[in-house]
Amino acid sequence: MARRLPFPLLWALLLAPAPAVAQAPERALSVDLARDRVSITSGFSGTDLLLFGAVDRLSDIVVVVTSLDTERQTVVRKQRVFGIWLNRGAVTFTKVPPLYTYASTRPLADVAPRAVREPNKLGLDSLDIEPEDPAFAEYRAGLIRAKQRLGLYSALPARVEFKDERLFRTSLHFPAQLAPGRYQVKVIQLRDGRIVDAATRPLFVDKVGVGAAISQLAERQGLLYGLFAIAVAAVAGLLSGYAFRRT
Amino acid sequence: MRLRAALRLEPRRLEAQKGWEPLPPEAQLELYLPIAEMSVNALALLALGLFAGFLSGLFGIGGGFLLTPALIFIGVPPAVAVGSQAPQILATSVSSLDQQWRRGNVDLRMGATMLTGGLAGSALGVQLFGYLKTIGQIDVVIALAFIVMLSSMGGLMLAESSRAIWRQRRQATPVRRKLHQHYWVARWPLKVRYPKSRLYISIFLPFLLGLGGGVLSAIMGIGGGFLLVPAMIYLLGMPTLLVIGTSALQIVFVAANVTLLQAWQNQTVDLLLALVMIGGGVIGAPLGSRLSARLPGEQLRALLALLLVGMAIKLLIDMVVTPEEIFVLGGSGS
Numbered sequence: 415m416a417r418r419l420p421f422p423l424l425w426a427l428l429l430a431p432a433p434a435v436a437q438a439p440e441r442a443l444s445v446d447l448a449r450d451r452v453s454i455t456s457g458f459s460g461t462d463l464l465l466f467g468a469v470d471r472l473s474d475i476v477v478v479v480t481s482l483d484t485e486r487q488t489v490v491r492k493q494r495v496f497g498i499w500l501n502r503g504a505v506t507f508t509k510v511p512p513l514y515t516y517a518s519t520r521p522l523a524d525v526a527p528r529a530v531r532e533p534n535k536l537g538l539d540s541l542d543i544e545p546e547d548p549a550f551a552e553y554r555a556g557l558i559r560a561k562q563r564l565g566l567y568s569a570l571p572a573r574v575e576f577k578d579e580r581l582f583r584t585s586l587h588f589p590a591q592l593a594p595g596r597y598q599v600k601v602i603q604l605r606d607g608r609i610v611d612a613a614t615r616p617l618f619v620d621k622v623g624v625g626a627a628i629s630q631l632a633e634r635q636g637l638l639y640g641l642f643a644i645a646v647a648a649v650a651g652l653l654s655g656y657a658f659r660r661t
Numbered sequence: 662m663r664l665r666a667a668l669r670l671e672p673r674r675l676e677a678q679k680g681w682e683p684l685p686p687e688a689q690l691e692l693y694l695p696i697a698e699m700s701v702n703a704l705a706l707l708a709l710g711l712f713a714g715f716l717s718g719l720f721g722i723g724g725g726f727l728l729t730p731a732l733i734f735i736g737v738p739p740a741v742a743v744g745s746q747a748p749q750i751l752a753t754s755v756s757s758l759d760q761q762w763r764r765g766n767v768d769l770r771m772g773a774t775m776l777t778g779g780l781a782g783s784a785l786g787v788q789l790f791g792y793l794k795t796i797g798q799i800d801v802v803i804a805l806a807f808i809v810m811l812s813s814m815g816g817l818m819l820a821e822s823s824r825a826i827w828r829q830r831r832q833a834t835p836v837r838r839k840l841h842q843h844y845w846v847a848r849w850p851l852k853v854r855y856p857k858s859r860l861y862i863s864i865f866l867p868f869l870l871g872l873g874g875g876v877l878s879a880i881m882g883i884g885g886g887f888l889l890v891p892a893m894i895y896l897l898g899m900p901t902l903l904v905i906g907t908s909a910l911q912i913v914f915v916a917a918n919v920t921l922l923q924a925w926q927n928q929t930v931d932l933l934l935a936l937v938m939i940g941g942g943v944i945g946a947p948l949g950s951r952l953s954a955r956l957p958g959e960q961l962r963a964l965l966a967l968l969l970v971g972m973a974i975k976l977l978i979d980m981v982v983t984p985e986e987i988f989v990l991g992g993s994g995s
Contacts, residue, residue: 456933459691459700488991490797498980504797504991556988563986590691590700625695628932632696632924640924643932644917647748647939648755654943655756 442470443603443611452588454621460565460590465517466583467601467613474525474604475574475582476536477517479617482596484509489553489560505553507543512593514541514561517572517584526607534602534609538567565589594619696931697741703937705735710941717753717942718949719956720965723912725750725883728938730807730972737934739800743790744919744929746882749938751916753946754884758913761906768857768903772910774864775871779915782875787922790880794927797991801980806881808976814887815969822962829959858899866897871911879919884912 445467452461465477487510493502518525522537532540538558561567566589574584586599597617603610621629631639692703709731717724725746732742761767793799849863870892874885889908893899899907924930953961 454693456693456695457691457700458693488797490989490991492984492987492989494983499984499987501798501801501989501991506991553988556986557990559986560988560990590693591698593698621695625693625933629695632928632930632932636925636928637921639932640921640930643748643920643924643930643935644751646932647751647920647935648917650936650939650943651752651755652759654752654939655759658943658947 441611441613442473443601443613444468445599445601445613445615447599447615447617450615450617452592452617452619454592454594454619454625455623456625458590458592458625460592461588463586463588463617464583465586465599465601465615466581468580469582469603469611470580472576472579473610474519475517475584476519476522476525476602476604477572477574477584477586478536478600478602479513479515479586479588480535480598480600481512481514481593482598484511486510487557489557491553491556505545505550507545507550507554507557509542509544510557511541512595513566513588513597514538515566515568515572515587517574517586519574519576519582522571526604526609530604530607530609536602564591566591588619592619594621692933692937694737694741694931694934696745696928697737697934699736699738701735701737706934706937707941709735710938711945712941713938714753714942714945715949716945716968718946718951719953720961721950721953722965723750723753723884723886724942726807726811726881726887726969727972729803729882730976732934733800733803737931738929739803740790740794740927740929741931741934743803743880743882744923744927745931745934745938747878747916747919747923748930748932748935749942750878750882750884751913751920752939753942754886754909754912754916758906758909761909764906766903766906767910768855768899768907769910771855771858771860771867771897771899771903772907774853774867775874775907775911776914778868778871778873779875779878779911780918782872783879783915783918784875784922785872786876786879787919787926789876790923791927793880795992803881804976804980806877808973808980810877810881810888811969811973811976815966815971815973818962819966819970822959822966825959826963858897858903860898862897870896871915874911875915875918878912878915879923884916886912 445465448464448466452463467475469475486506486508488504488506490501491503492499494500495502516522516537522531526536531537535541541558543554543557558567562569565587572584572587574582576582597619599615599617600612601614602612620626628639631642690703691700692706693700709728713724713728713731716722716727728749729742729746732745733739737745758767790799793802849865851864852861853864854861870889874889877883877885877888886908889911890904893904893908894901920930
């Protein structure tokens with residue numbers, strides 16, 4: 415598997431209050447994924463992906479998996495009208511990440527204070543789901559619960575385990591409802607509630623096989639796909655009709 | 662530098678050790694539906710298709726009204742459930758049309774009038790469907806439509822077949838039916854002759870019937886045979902012999918139109934889902950019709966009526982009982 419070295423030095427700046435070492439700081443954190451591609455085949459029912467890495471010394475590690483592309487998502491509220499539960503009232507949120515799961519060595523509240531979690535989008539509380547209107551707080555909470563039921567948002571973080579003082583690993587779960595697209599795995603190293611280093615790995619999710627062919631045709635050539643569906647259904651129906659009349 | 666060098670080797674070596682392997686591959690029987698973007702148990706889906714096919718063979722009906730709610734129950738988005746029903750209906754009806762056509766049991770003139778309405782109605786229905794989907798009301802509308810239709814059809818059939826069974830018990834002579842009855846609709850304007858059906862009726866009547874069938878077909882994912890057939894017999898007064906073939910003509914072309922438009926405009930046709938359903942129907946329907954030949958007709962009808970009413974009650978309970986979660990996801994997009 416290709417390893418991408420050297421790592422981007424973006425987060426190295428955070429090491430500014432470094433000890434008496436004068437030379438360029440060496441990266442404290444390095445990580446990789448067992449695979450950088452998840453293929454949705456016709457037997458896909460979710461998958462687990464191994465992430466492993468090493469740090470210079472025992473630290474807190476938080477791994478966040480999120481989609482690079484956000485989407486609009488409508489949340490509908492059910493209300494009882496004449497004894498029947500109908501959909502009354504809806505809020506459309508923009509910039510909703512289709513997926514947001516995370517893993518951590520300890521509960522996030524113990525790892526870092528809110529002032530650190532918030533700007534770094536650690537945890538579901540700090541997601542930017544617009545509109546950020548307090549009036550929509552219930553809808554927002556409902557959206558998160560719905561996503562959690564689908565396994566697309568973490569209800570509880572997965573565990574990041576240390577093998578020894580330096581090596582850590584975790585298993586990232588991707589549910590069956592995973593949508594194809596570009597994703598990002600971000601690993602953050604923290605010590606005493608402060609970010610020490612961070613690294614990101616891209617992750618691609620795509621459909622392959624028959625499913626991919628069907629959805630590609632459906633999206634790009636809707637008319638052709640419709641005609642194809644008619645032909646397949648008609649032929650299947652006629653053939654089965656003949657087959658069963660003979661016997 | 663030594664650390665980096667060591668790490669480059671370490672993971673691979675560790676992966677080979679126990680406890681570092683990724684989880685074993687998932688169960689093989691899951692089927693990923695590419696348009697629904699979800700995975701379902703392939704066996705459960707096939708069983709559902711078989712059961713619906715069996716019932717459609719047993720009762721001589723299309724089965725769409727059973728499959729659409731069932732697919733929604735197992736978590737297929739209502740829009741995809743309805744859209745993917747259309748090719749399944751096409752497949753089940755095309756064989757029936759083929760047989761009836763060979764026997765000359767299709768009133769082409771009547772079929773063309775109905776189909777004009779049917780194509781317009783299904784196009785209208787697909788637009789309405791798309792609109793309801795964007796405002797997040799499609800699932801409620803689908804459920805309400807099913808409750809109204811299943812309970813009224815089931816109730817009527819239950820009343821009629823219980824009367825018939827009652828008469829059989831008392832061994833009274835059956836009431837002789839008229840060839841066809843005339844209602845107020847007989848006075849509608851623009852009358853047209855339908856020689857094959859020996860009818861002289863307003864052109865609006867079959868047109869509106871087709872229109873209504875088309876709208877329902879697009880919104881509910883049903884062929885509408887069990888609505889069209891009684892309507893054509895009692896409302897239009899068509900000879901029963903021609904009704905099956907002529908309604909099959911209407912259903913096949915409306916289903917084709919719905920398939921095309923749902924695929925093209927709403928992107929809600931999951932061909933893989935449809936194929937599993939078609940497969941289940943192909944095997945299940947002959948089994949059902951074989952069994953139906955051995956069972957008494959009126960009792961069978963009462964059984965179907967009970968099934969319809971039962972499903973309506975189930976849907977109604979789902980709408981009345983306080984849901985566990987009052988916030989649900991509506992439409993999404995980029």
